[in-house]
Amino acid sequence: MTVQQRVNSSQNDIFSLSGEVVIPQAPPEYKSGFVGIIGRPNVGKSTLMNQLVGQKIAITSPVAQTTRNRLRGILTTPEAQLIFVDTPGIHKPHHQLGEVLVQNAKIAIESVDVVLFVVDASTACGTGDRYIADLLNKSPIPVILGLNKIDGQPSDFQSIDDSYIELAKLHQWQIKKFSAKTNVGLPELQQLLIQQLELGPLYYPPDLITDQPERFIMGELIREQILLLTREEVPHSVAISIDKVEETPFVTRVLATIHVERDSQKGILIGKGGAMLKAIGSEARQQIQKLIAGKVYLELFVKVQPKWRQSRIRLAEFGYRVEE
Incomplete structure (x- = not known):
């Protein structure tokens, strides 16, 4: 879907809800875009999106594969509007539901402007992470490797970090450490994501935080x-x-x-x-x-x-x- 198609789609969705909502024109030099949050199950994707938009819109739990639907969270700042697309964790499906969820996560990779690939930095890079990295490598979309859960890293975490640094270098990705749980590193992550966006319009009204009913x-x-x-x-x-x-x-x-x-x-x-x-x-x-x-x-x-x-x-x- 092209950027213009997404603008039209987003605006049509909003107008159909009330018939009266008007999206203001973005100021000069304003940036906007869609950020896909991709990763294995239970790496903290939903918690991260909730923190970034400032309100709970995605459910979280210790159980893997919590997210089932592609949920959009909207963050509007004076300089940019970021639409975060939270996706189901990419895993080996065992039933029809699992196949649908994984397929939707893969589709999301092709329909965003930037991918935030979230990993669990409390453990070293594994086969699941490398599988997703190979999927992302087939796409021309810019990728930022996000090392989440740094609050849970052991004292000798350097070898863990090195495993992800090696992965980022292999694919020429930027890398950022943070904790969605404690908010550490999230302001810097937000600015890094904004830097990756192109100039663009407001897709949604500034006070909207999700497009889900x-x-x-x-x-x-x-x-x-x-x-x-x-x-x-x-x-x-x-x-x-x-x-x-x-x-x-x-x-x-x-x-x-x-x-x-x-x-x-x-x-x-x-x-x-x-x-x-x-x-x-x-x-x-x-x-x-x-x-x-x-x-x-x-x-x-x-x-x-x-x-x-x-x-x-x-x-x-x-x-x-x-x-x-």
């Missing part, structure tokens, strides 16, 4: 609590559908369904006497209240959808499809 983020916040609170066998088998959002002057009512693949997973999510579902709902409700800045009533249901991750029809119903 509230319903999508509500579903992700519910899924995040499931990732944090349930056993290992459950998280990757879960999809969320927001069935109804009803706003009143005093409270927003949200009805959502948690879809799982097996009866045993349904039992785990509900818990003894409904305790687990209540805990998930309570934590998710607090996060949704922060999102909409208002009181929320959240009602959750659990439904079994056998082998939904293997079904293209079910994947499409839940919003997982190969992006163009």
